[in-house]
Amino acid sequence: MMNYRSLFFTILVVFAAVGVVAQEKQxxxxxxxxxxxxxxxxxxxxxxxxxxxxxxxxxxxxxxxxxxxxxxxxxxxxxxxxxxxxxxxxxxxxxxxxxxxxxxxxxxxxxxxxxxxxxxxxxxxxxxxxxxxxxxxxxxxxxxxxxxxxxxxxxxxxxxxxxxxxWRPYITDGFTDGHPLFEIIGGPDQPVIDEGMPGTEGIQGGFEGGTCVKVGNTYHMFPTERAGEMGVAAYYDRVKTRIGHWESPDAIHWKRVGTIYQASGKYAIAEEDNPMNDRRGAIWSYNAVFNEKEDRWYGYYLTYTVDRNIQPNHSFGRIWCTKSKTKGMEGIGGPYDEGQLIMEPGLDAQPWEGRQGVASFYPFPVKDGWLGFYAGAYPFKTWADYPKNTGTGWFIGLAKSASMDGPWKRLDTTVNPVKSINPEFVENPLVYKLQNGAYITVFDGGPDGGAHHFPNMIGYTLSKDGLHWSEARYLPLHTKVKRWWSTMRTPLCLIPEGDNVYTIVYAAYNQPNKRFHPMGMVKVKMDPTVLEELLKGID
Known part of the structure; x- marks a missing residue:
């Protein structure tokens, strides 16, 4: 026979629980x-x-x-x-x-x-x-x-x-101080390249950084394709990578035209930077830059040793410089050879470059030669921490050379890493010289999610000389473009279109658990008056 006192008590407990749920339901x-x-x-x-x-x-x-x-x-x-x-x-x-x-x-x-x-x-x-x-x-x-x-x-x-x-507070262009450098004109409210579109066959993980350039009326994009392998978990998408070549008449409708490089996808057999490891296990971040003196396209790209068990699994990055075999602007499509190694871990490396460095490279001309941004991540506090005892941080530094061909020499630690932009996260910077002689760099501002607390927007920074850079400002694309992305990642370009209008093609994630990472596009317009005001504040 049922104990009514117990039943009454059970009902009270149920109603109390329902009350708590109702109170917490938002x-x-x-x-x-x-x-x-x-x-x-x-x-x-x-x-x-x-x-x-x-x-x-x-x-x-x-x-x-x-x-x-x-x-x-x-x-x-x-x-x-x-x-x-x-x-x-x-x-x-x-x-x-x-x-x-x-x-x-x-x-x-x-x-x-x-x-x-x-x-x-x-x-x-x-x-x-x-x-x-x-x-x-x-x-x-x-x-x-x-x-x-x-x-x-x-x-x-x-x-x-x-x-x-x-979270570290940051400057949002147009909102923090009311003076936006860029007016966001707008762009498609959906990805321009997404899973299932022509050309994406065999690219399980979608895209990440690289460059996009415009030659005549045609856009040429060289993204990192996170290809992976069928039947292998998503983690391998960022190991078995390749550099693709895509073309478009409008930066919206894209056609894949070829592969520039394909990574081996082979894991390391030693934890340290050992020559027995395959140092082209993963290939990333192909940056195309035209060499006017040589009348030829150069490509700077990154190769990694890939470790199965250590974070980061991308380790000991190396930068290669390749040259198009076809002279002139029309040589953008190559063919390219494997190239020459120009930067790698070594005796001149700095501890902030960490286990992942050298992690990207982009050169730009300055008054007395060339400077180049190079990156590092998972830093060592001292060399005694090598090779596994790493910290956190995604940094950039500067190297210099008399020419694009090198040799490239790292600037010393009174300059590197360059923390005036953001002291915790700057990734994949691309540098452009403006008509007034100043420089602008666009970069990945870092994700807000997965235990990271960064702006989740494309960032930019300004410089008068290429050496001293302003505090980062971040572009609120979501205010003018329907936010189809959950995590904003890497800009691949800032292409001038005339009348101060620029095209940005960018990589992003549109769901935290979606395997394929698409590409988007937006157009922005620069205000020259605001540019001059911002430059005045740079030492």
């Missing part, structure tokens, strides 16, 4: 209509990322699901009040960092927002009447995270968003 809130007093405040949409503050680098990078797509507001002058007009009675959701409280307000979401460089933000609910109202946040660090109807239920809940101090 149903998306519907925004109420409001307006902000002109020139007194600004509005923004809660998306990842978004920018509630004016004049600083802090940006929202994580949002509790209930708040996504709400419209927020903050003052233009950095004060703690903003004038808002409501069409009806509302509840205003005010965001404050943990450790600060809003008097006479109800805490409704704990740890609701992650803002770079700041503690987790909590959300408080305050009722306001119809008409113009002065909304007070009681702190210069507070802002309005959204406005909802008074009848919309909002139970106290946990947002569970991480601490923003894990």
């Amino acid at each position: 149903v998306a809130l519907k925004p109420a209509v409001f307006s902000v007093k002109p020139s007194q405040g600004h509005t923004f949409r809660l998306t990842n990322p978004c920018y509630p503050f004016t004049g600083n680098k802090n940006s929202v990078v994580r949002i509790a699901p209930a708040l996504i797509e709400l419209t927020g507001a903050s003052s233009m002058d950095g004060t703690n009040t903003v004038q808002l007009k409501f069409a009806s009675a509302v509840n205003v959701l005010i965001a404050l960092p943990q450790g600060q409280q809003l008097n006479n307000a109800q805490l409704v979401i704990d740890s609701a927002l992650t803002i770079t460089g700041l503690p987790p933000y909590n959300i408080y609910k305050v009722a306001y009447k119809k008409g113009w109202q002065t909304v007070t946040c009681q702190s210069k660090d507070g802002f309005v995270a959204g406005v909802i109807g008074v009848n919309q239920p909002l139970l106290t809940q946990g947002g569970h968003q991480p601490d923003g101090r894990l």
Whole structure:
């Protein structure tokens, strides 16, 4: 016979559990209509990322699901009040960092927002009447995270968003200081090369870095193709790679025309940089640069030793320089020979280059010869840590030469690594000389995910001399292009099209667990006045 006391207790437990689930369930809130007093405040949409503050680098990078797509507001002058007009009675959701409280307000979401460089933000609910109202946040660090109807239920809940101090604040072009160098004109709201399109047969893992150049009216792209092998796990896609050659009349519709290099895909047999290892186990990052003096295309590319068990599995990078056998601009398609080795780990290597260095190379002309950005990752603190005791960080340094042919000499450690751009992550930099004689470099700004806390946007930096570089600024493509990607990766070009318009082709991931990584395209327009202002701030 059933014990009714036990049954009653069980029912109470079930109802309590259901109550907890209901309390934690985060149903998306519907925004109420409001307006902000002109020139007194600004509005923004809660998306990842978004920018509630004016004049600083802090940006929202994580949002509790209930708040996504709400419209927020903050003052233009950095004060703690903003004038808002409501069409009806509302509840205003005010965001404050943990450790600060809003008097006479109800805490409704704990740890609701992650803002770079700041503690987790909590959300408080305050009722306001119809008409113009002065909304007070009681702190210069507070802002309005959204406005909802008074009848919309909002139970106290946990947002569970991480601490923003894990992220380094960064400059977002046009949002941090209101002066964008680039206007994002737009581009396709989907990849231009994706799985299943002609030419992608046999490329299981999609694409990563390389270069794209324009010769006449034709775009030529040399991406790293993460080919892998049928029946072998996705991890091998980044080992068995090849350099492809693609052509397009518009940077949107692409045709694969050939293979420049194919990696061996063979794993190392020794943990150290041993000549018994196959040093062309993986091939990456083919950078095409025209040598005007030689009237010939040069290609700089990267080969790795590939280790099965040690992180990173790409180790001891080597840079090769190859030359087209066909002279003139039309020689872009080659054929190319294997090339000459120009940089490798050795006695002149620096500990910051780490186990992965030398990890990319891009040369550019300067007043007294040539400089080249080269990369390293998984650094050694000292050489005593070689070969397995590595740290974290993705860095670039500078090498110099009298010509593109070399020999290339690393600059010393008073210059290298170049940390003025970003002290933690700069990858695959491509350098272009502008008409005013200055330089611009575009690069992979680093992923935000998989335990990494980087901007997840394409970055750029400026220089007057090629030696001293500005702090990175990051391009918010998501504000003008439908965000089909989950992780933004590597730009392959910044091609001038005339009238200050540039084409960028880029590699990205569109799902964290999708094996194939597509290619996208966007066009941007540079503001020469902003360029001159930014250059003034560089030493």
